[in-house]
Amino acid sequence: MVMVFLLPSYNGCNMIRRNISEMEGTAVEVDGAKGVTMKLLAGKEDGAPTFAxxxxxxxxxxCTPKHEHPWEHEVLVLSGEGELECGGxxxxxxxGDGLFVPGDxxxxxxxxxxxxxxxxxxVPVESPCGQCVPGS
Structure with a gap:
């Protein structure tokens, strides 16, 4: 069960609050992914026009799949340790690490x-070519 809280409007802004501990995750089931779960905190379906x-x-x-796409990522590692392979x-x-992964x-x-x-x-909700970004 996902708890979604629509907070009171402030100057016409209807905010959404979701707590990751109260959300169901979706297994990332693509080639090359192993043991990865994703939760969408805010995205296009929530009315986010630019970012998810x-x-x-x-x-x-x-691991996540080894892949590339035209859009960038901004990442904040919340907990744990690992590696990021990026551009070789x-x-x-x-x-605590903040990361920037360039597009392409x-x-x-x-x-x-x-x-x-x-x-x-x-990530952006749409790619530079106008297509929806997966998971946004």
Whole structure:
């Protein structure tokens, strides 16, 4: 059960609040993904015209698929440790790290720790060519 709170309007702004601990996650079931769950905190269906905010949980030993696309990511690692492979470079990442992943760059998040890794990922709701971004 997803708890969605429509907060009082402030200067015509109807805000939405969702708590990740109260949301059901959706398994990321694409080739190359392992042990990844996503929760959409805000997206196009909520009336977000520009950006979507997604929460990812990557289990120990799990990874996102290695992929690339035209849009960028802004990422905040909330907890855990792992690696980000981006454009052929691999860096260690951990809770508190803010990351920028440029568009058109091959990338993958990997959990190399014994605990789960969580991160927020901000993406545009539409790609530069006007198509909807998956998971937005």
């Amino acid at each position: 905010m997604r929460h990812f949980l990557v289990e120990s030993g799990g 470079e691999v860096i260690a990442i951990r809770g 760059t091959l990338h993958q998040f990997r959990n190399t720790s014994e605990n789960s890794m969580e991160f927020l990922c901000i």
